[in-house]
Amino acid sequence: MITRAGLPAVVALASLTFALAPANAQTQLDDTERLLEELVNAHGVVGFEGEVRRILRREWQDLVPDLHTDGIGNLLGTFKGDENASGPKVLLMAHMDEVGFLVRYIDENGFIYFNNVGGYFPQSVLTQRLSILTPNGRVIGYTGMKSGHILRASERNEMVPLERMFIDVGASSREEVQRMGIRPGLPIAYETSFVKLGDTGRYLAKAWDDRIGLAVITEVLQSLGAHPNQVQIAATVQEENGLRGAAVVDASLHPDIVINLEIGIAADFPLMTSPALSQEALGNGPGIFIFDNSMIPNNQYIDWILSTADRHQIPTQFESVSGYGEDGAQLQRSSTGIPSVNIGIPTRYGHSQSGIIDRADYDNTVKLVRAMIENLSAEALTRIRTFE
Ligand SMILES: [Zn+2]
Known part of the structure; x- marks a missing residue:
């Protein structure tokens, strides 16, 4: 399931990932x-x-x-x-x-809305794994968006504002989200970890x-x-x-x-x-x-x-x-x-x-x-x- 326009890029990315994996290994x-x-x-x-x-x-x-x-x-x-x-x-x-986000509210279908704390370019927040810190530990979710298959032409150049973004933690109801330990006010950070970039002397995190x-x-x-x-x-x-x-x-x-x-x-x-x-x-x-x-x-x-x-x-x-x-x-x-x-x-x-x-x-x-x-x-x- 890939968009037609994306086909060559996806193939190129796959081989690139394969080639880089050993060089970036910890x-x-x-x-x-x-x-x-x-x-x-x-x-x-x-x-x-x-x-x-x-x-x-x-x-x-x-x-x-x-x-x-x-x-x-x-x-x-x-x-x-x-x-x-x-x-x-x-x-x-x-x-x-660190700059991040706070849980604002949870809708009845289990999607989580959030506000930012610290400055962000909203476009950098979409399609990211985020981690919500709860009393039971971290819960990982994803800032979903429409798949490229169903985006309208007018939406392709549109910036999605933060208030329309949501986090999907896989739940189907507000109660299920609450059972994960999530409530309004909890902090949300990017879910990513330290990488030593081969022997370049540079680090990604x-x-x-x-x-x-x-x-x-x-x-x-x-x-x-x-x-x-x-x-x-x-x-x-x-x-x-x-x-x-x-x-x-x-x-x-x-x-x-x-x-x-x-x-x-x-x-x-x-x-x-x-x-x-x-x-x-x-x-x-x-x-x-x-x-x-x-x-x-x-x-x-x-x-x-x-x-x-x-x-x-x-x-x-x-x-x-x-x-x-x-x-x-x-x-x-x-x-x-x-x-x-x-x-x-x-x-x-x-x-x-x-x-x-x-x-x-x-x-x-x-x-x-x-x-x-x-x-x-x-x-x-x-x-x-x-x-x-
Ligand atoms: Zn600073």
Whole structure:
């Protein structure tokens, strides 16, 4: 059963899949890949970050003795041994939540309607496997649509809005859906898992935004050298619906300077023809955000980061994106104004079912953050804060 127009493509796809299967097979994963795999596979839709928080508690509890949550769900603390240091308080921050959906209602025939939490291009949501997190575990369903056999000509070019999409979990009635443990309000994420793309050094997965930032923080804490500073960490909640968790981080930690870690918007694939939209490319190093909708960073801080990267021969690239906001902005406007920067690990296809990152960018981001912490001094902070 295939559409006539689709015949050659289907045949070509079948042989392509056959040819690629061995190259994409999961080989042995190293420690970093295992951490990334666990973090991206976790179910952590906005407001339901529990699975991610549990992984981080396990990873961070020995490194951050005062690890604790605040009332909104952020995970916070100060790096072991730094509590009595005299240098500036440097906050490393990344968010735990991922863009996703919430069950809105279940109709009498057992189809589930949903709303989005976080920004989506609706077309990317159709014909996807999604996973609903229930008290009994994950229930997998599918965002169905009319088969190509019965689409009207006028429908072929039409965008289906989110409110007309539904999830089919195989049930025939509302009661059957309820017996699966599904009720309105439960979180829905894409059902997909980490793939190491052969030996390209690139990885495919959902939720790089922002599990990759959390992985960078974890690896920095594990490998940090001697430094005079007080390193603080914040894994925030509800970034994707308006930077809400980050809004209360200052009340607990009072940092002096902030390094926010995020995905960057890679533009190195077909159809991305204008550097006016975004500029990053995989493999060219961490992206230093000089502009986004939420924040213009302290320019003295940017210059200090660039010279630190130069001295340590770490490649960096600039990133300037409108239509992008990040947690660092909330800290910049907290207290008396805290110098903040957003550093993005270049990622293709953000806010869709999956994205692709490059391991070299990840490793260079870990190196850069470590170099920043090890090189920051009270004098450098004063120069940044006085704009001199
Ligand atoms: Zn993000």
